[in-house]
Amino acid sequence: MMKIPVAILGATGYTGAELIRLIDAHPVFELAHLGAHSQAGKLAGDVLPGCAGAVAEMKLAEADAVLPESVALVFTALPHGAAATSVKKALDAGKKVVDLSADFRHQSHATYRAAYQAEHPHPELFSEAVYGLTEFARDKIASARLVANPGCYPTSTLLPLLPLLQAGLVDCSAVIIDSKSGASGAGRSASVDLLYCELNESVKAYGLPRHRHAWEMEEWALGFGGESIHVRFVPHILPMNRGMLSTLHLSGENTASWHAILQERYADEAFVRVLPAGRLPSVAGVAGSNRCDIGLAVLDDHEAVLVSCIDNLLKGASGQAIQNANVMFDLDEGSGLCVHALWP
Numbered sequence: 474m475m476k477i478p479v480a481i482l483g484a485t486g487y488t489g490a491e492l493i494r495l496i497d498a499h500p501v502f503e504l505a506h507l508g509a510h511s512q513a514g515k516l517a518g519d520v521l522p523g524c525a526g527a528v529a530e531m532k533l534a535e536a537d538a539v540l541p542e543s544v545a546l547v548f549t550a551l552p553h554g555a556a557a558t559s560v561k562k563a564l565d566a567g568k569k570v571v572d573l574s575a576d577f578r579h580q581s582h583a584t585y586r587a588a589y590q591a592e593h594p595h596p597e598l599f600s601e602a603v604y605g606l607t608e609f610a611r612d613k614i615a616s617a618r619l620v621a622n623p624g625c626y627p628t629s630t631l632l633p634l635l636p637l638l639q640a641g642l643v644d645c646s647a648v649i650i651d652s653k654s655g656a657s658g659a660g661r662s663a664s665v666d667l668l669y670c671e672l673n674e675s676v677k678a679y680g681l682p683r684h685r686h687a688w689e690m691e692e693w694a695l696g697f698g699g700e701s702i703h704v705r706f707v708p709h710i711l712p713m714n715r716g717m718l719s720t721l722h723l724s725g726e727n728t729a730s731w732h733a734i735l736q737e738r739y740a741d742e743a744f745v746r747v748l749p750a751g752r753l754p755s756v757a758g759v760a761g762s763n764r765c766d767i768g769l770a771v772l773d774d775h776e777a778v779l780v781s782c783i784d785n786l787l788k789g790a791s792g793q794a795i796q797n798a799n800v801m802f803d804l805d806e807g808s809g810l811c812v813h814a815l816w817p
């Protein structure tokens with residue numbers, strides 16, 4: 474099969490490194506260009522300890538370097554704000570783009586401003602960006618030039634929540650979401666909060682009173698679920714490298730039917746697994762895989778708790794980005810992806 478050359482901008486970050494790992498083993502995509510910022514000019518293998526073989530010998534290009542003509546697809550794994558300009562340049566050069574940042578996840582400038590406290594350099598592209606929660610947007614992703622890959626917290630909450638919203642069974646006035654993330658969720662740049670002694674043997678909440686992903690959850694609960702919800706979302710950081718667990722405290726109707734609704738909705742999905750009644754997921758059960766595991770505990774007729782687990786770097790970022798790219802290029806959606814976790 475003909476190979477499809479791809480570029481990664483932001484190749485030296487955690488999601489960029491995960492993209493390198495996945496693409497180097499992908500049957501169709503091949504690495505043609507790696508972009509960096511402060512590390513530009515070095516070899517990939519000098520900056521990324523896990524990177525081996527021919528890729529390790531690739532030179533990291535400047536962030537604004539001209540992309541090779543051959544490149545058909547660009548992954549932008551850059552901080553929000555910086556990503557938008559690179560996305561625009563790649564689109565203007567005729568490339569398709571999967572953007573892992575938050576820059577194109579919102580449909581209006583007003584929401585972007587509220588969530589990110591910043592002006593957006595290219596709001597004219599909002600209308601064509603497709604929000605890439607793959608299981609809910611395949612048709613649009615297939616014909617998109619620009620896919621906005623969802624955030625990790627929104628992925629871990631929307632997947633369990635949307636089927637129940639679509640069934641009209643959730644009380645939308647109070648959706649309480651408590652999430653825990655591994656430290657790689659904060660990226661690779663240095664920060665005192667992420668020092669070993671600040672994280673180790675501890676757990677802490679952050680991002681209050683309103684974390685920016687709350688806007689994304691609400692926007693796409695309405696976009697895909699058809700319901701206007703108000704989320705109370707509290708993220709926490711844990712001393713683990715990767716993984717994310719979200720607990721959704723929900724009220725609603727007919728909770729006895731919820732498990733069957735979730736099972737039916739995801740019966741044919743390779744990357745979402747609804748666990749048997751009574752079983753709850755764990756981070757160790759998904760780490761290293763592109764899977765989201767969902768468990769449900771019914772408390773009574775009107776109250777239930779949903780628990781979901783993903784690997785923030787896979788289904789929460791680079792794995793879902795590959796899943797979306799596979800759809801954009803009419804490849805098998807699971808190409809280069811794994812449903813099995815790295816366990817133990």
Ligand SMILES: NC(=O)c1ccc[n+]([C@@H]2O[C@H](COP(=O)([O-])OP(=O)(O)OC[C@H]3O[C@@H](n4cnc5c(N)ncnc54)[C@H](OP(=O)(O)O)[C@@H]3O)[C@@H](O)[C@H]2O)c1
Nearest residue numbers: 483485486487488509510511512550551574658660661790
């Ligand atoms: N980490 C996650 O779990 C996760 C999940 C979902 C989405 N995301 C999103 O994905 C994006 C990348 O996240 P990450 O965790 O991989 O970040 P990261 O580890 O901090 O890496 C950032 C990358 O962007 C480059 N960079 C930094 N500042 C830049 C600038 N001003 N202009 C151009 N390039 C710049 C860095 O290059 P140098 O190293 O050369 O400086 C590095 O390659 C972010 O928008 C993040 O919100 C992350």
